[in-house]
Amino acid sequence: MVVPFRGDTGQLAALHERLGRLRVAAGDSLLVVDNTPGCEPSGFAEGSVLRAGEIATPAYARNRGAAEGNADWIAFLDADVSPEPDLLDRLFDPPPAERTALLAGGVTDEQVPPGGRPAARYAYLRGAMSQDDSMRPGRWGYPKTANAAFRRSAFEEVGGFRAQLRAGEDADLAYRLRDAGWETERREGAAVVHRNRPTLRDYLAQKVVHGAGAAWLDRHHPGSVDPRRRLPGLTLWGVRSAARGLARARDRDAVLWAIMEPLELIAWELGRRRSNERGRR
Numbered sequence: 001m002v003v004p005f006r007g008d009t010g011q012l013a014a015l016h017e018r019l020g021r022l023r024v025a026a027g028d029s030l031l032v033v034d035n036t037p038g039c040e041p042s043g044f045a046e047g048s049v050l051r052a053g054e055i056a057t058p059a060y061a062r063n064r065g066a067a068e069g070n071a072d073w074i075a076f077l078d079a080d081v082s083p084e085p086d087l088l089d090r091l092f093d094p095p096p097a098e099r100t101a102l103l104a105g106g107v108t109d110e111q112v113p114p115g116g117r118p119a120a121r122y123a124y125l126r127g128a129m130s131q132d133d134s135m136r137p138g139r140w141g142y143p144k145t146a147n148a149a150f151r152r153s154a155f156e157e158v159g160g161f162r163a164q165l166r167a168g169e170d171a172d173l174a175y176r177l178r179d180a181g182w183e184t185e186r187r188e189g190a191a192v193v194h195r196n197r198p199t200l201r202d203y204l205a206q207k208v209v210h211g212a213g214a215a216w217l218d219r220h221h222p223g224s225v226d227p228r229r230r231l232p233g234l235t236l237w238g239v240r241s242a243a244r245g246l247a248r249a250r251d252r253d254a255v256l257w258a259i260m261e262p263l264e265l266i267a268w269e270l271g272r273r274r275s276n277e278r279g280r281r
Contacts, residue, residue, distance in 0.1 A: 001022070001024075001028070001029070001030045001031070001074075001075040001076070001077060001088070002031050002033060002061075002062055002065030002066055002069075002074060002075070002076050002077075003015070003019065003030075003031070003032045003033065003065075003076070003077045003078070003079055004033050004035050004058040004061035004062055004065070004076075004078070004079065005032050005033065005034050005035060005036070005061070005079040006034075006035045006036045006056070006058075006079070007036060007079070008036075011079075012032070012034070012049070015032060015079050016032070016048070018082050018083070019032070019077075019083070021083065021084075021085050022083055022085060022087060022088065023085045023086055023088065023089065024088070025088070027071070028071070028088065029069055029071070030048070031048065031049075031050055031065050031068055031069070032048060032049045032050070032079075033049075033050045033052050033061040033062070033064055033065040034049055034050065034051050034052065034053065034061075035052055035053055035056060035057070035058065035060065035061035036053050036056075037053045037056050038053060039051045039052075039053045050064060050065060050068060052064040052065075055163055055164060055278055055279070056278055057163060057164065057165060057166055057169070057278050058078075058145075058169070059161035059162060059163050059164070059165050059169035060161075060163035060164070062076055062145070062160075062161055063160045063161050063163050066152075066155065066160060070152075071152065072151065072152055072153075073092070073103075073149050073150065073151060073152060074149065074150050074152055074155060075088065075091065075148070075149040076145045076147075076148055076149070076150075077146065077147055077192065078145070078146040078147075078194070080146075080194060080195045081107070081146055081147060081192040081193060081194050081195070082192060082193045082195070083147075083192045084191075084192075087105070087147075087190055087192065088190075090105075090187065090189050090190035091103055091105050091149055091187050091190035092149075096151070096185055097183065097185065099181070099182060099183050100151065100182070100183050100184065100185045101150060101151045101154030101155070101177045101182030101183065101184070102143065102148060102149070102150055102151075102154075102174060102177060102182065102183075102184040102185070103148060103149040103150075103184075103185055103186075103187050103190075104131050104135065104143030104144075104147075104148055104184060104185070104186045104187060105131075105143075105147035105148060105149070105187050105188075105190040105191060105192065106130075106131060106147065106186075106187065106188040106189065106190060106191030106192070107129045107130055107131055107144060107146050107147050107191065107192055107194050108130065108191050108192070108193050108194065109123055109124045109126075109127055109128060109129050109130065109193075109194055109196055110124065110193050110194060110195045110196060111124060112124040112196075114252060114253065115252075117198050117199070118200060118256055118260065119196070119197060119198065119199060119200045119202070119203035119204075119260070120196050120197070120198050120203075121253070121256060122203075122256050122257065122260040122264075123196035123197070123203065124196065125253060125256075125257065126257075128196060129144065129146060129194040129196065131143050131144060131186065131188070134171070135186070139178070140171075140175075140221075140223065140224045140225075142170060142171040142174035142175065142184075143170070143174065143184060143186070144170055145169075145170040146192065146194055147190070147191070147192045148170070150173075150177075151182075154177055154180070154182045155173075157180060158173070158176040158177055158180055159176075160173070161173055164277040164278055164279065165213065165216065165276055165277060166209055166212060166213065166275075166276050166277065166278055167209045167210050167212060167213025167214075167216075167276060168210075168212075168213030168214065168216050168217045168276065169213075171213075171217055171221075171224065172216075172217060172220065172221070175221050175224065200263075203264075204263060204264070204267040205267075207264050207267035207268045207271065208267050208268070208270055208271035208274065209271060210268060210271060211267065211268035211269060211270060211271020211272045211274070212271045212272065212274040212275065212276040213271075213276050214268065214271070214272060215271070215272040215273075215276065216276035216277075
């Protein structure tokens with residue numbers, strides 16, 4: 001199992017505590033890949049953390065981590081999820097079919113109460129990180145690598161993740177695997193809980209990055225991204241949506257949705273104008 005990480009030593013310690021709950025069988029390994037630019041030795045046990053800040057993308061970190069092992073399957077988790085101890089048992093039960101290259105574990109957004117922070121509450125209501133959010137019907141559905149496993153032979157056959165991508169690398173890899181004749185299986189019973197960005201600033205910054213990833217995908221996999229409103233019309237629609245929400249001021253969630261949805265889409269559209277690639281530092 002490989003977990004890309006970016007943050008400070010306190011966050012790294014908290015991640016190790018969460019991952020320590022996992023039940024790991026003989027022959028399995030667990031590796032955190034520190035993708036923080038300029039990252040220093042962690043102070044954790046040798047072999048438990050790999051420093052890889054040369055290209056500051058989760059894709060690069062995942063590739064570096066995958067290259068450290070030789071197991072038949074490579075499982076990936078995001079650093080902001082909490083797994084149950086038996087996650088790996090559930091992920092591989094029943095055994096994958098012969099032509100399955102990708103197992104999509106479940107992702108549940110952390111529950112946020114009605115009076116919780118607006119951005120986190122909205123993400124919870126929307127199910128922003130669920131696999132249903134991206135695994136839509138048809139050829140362009142894909143699972144998020146917040147909780148997923150890849151057959152190593154298939155992963156290596158198509159070249160792994162594109163290391164320079166800031167976002168959209170999971171969709172790109174899923175499409176290349178599909179085009180090579182491999183299949184995906186969903187494993188919703190093997191679920192993790194995802195902690196969404198708590199502040200509006202962080203949430204919208206994330207959506208800007210996602211917009212950059214969507215633009216890259218649209219260029220390299222034409223038709224893969226749903227068309228969205230362009231900025232002038234989107235801004236006007238957002239103002240009207242917010243006004244409708246405020247008219248229902250007694251329902252906080254309705255107001256929140258009416259304001260947050262257009263802000264999210266505007267941030268996404270702004271992101272489409274930004275580069276989705278990073279170079280080596």
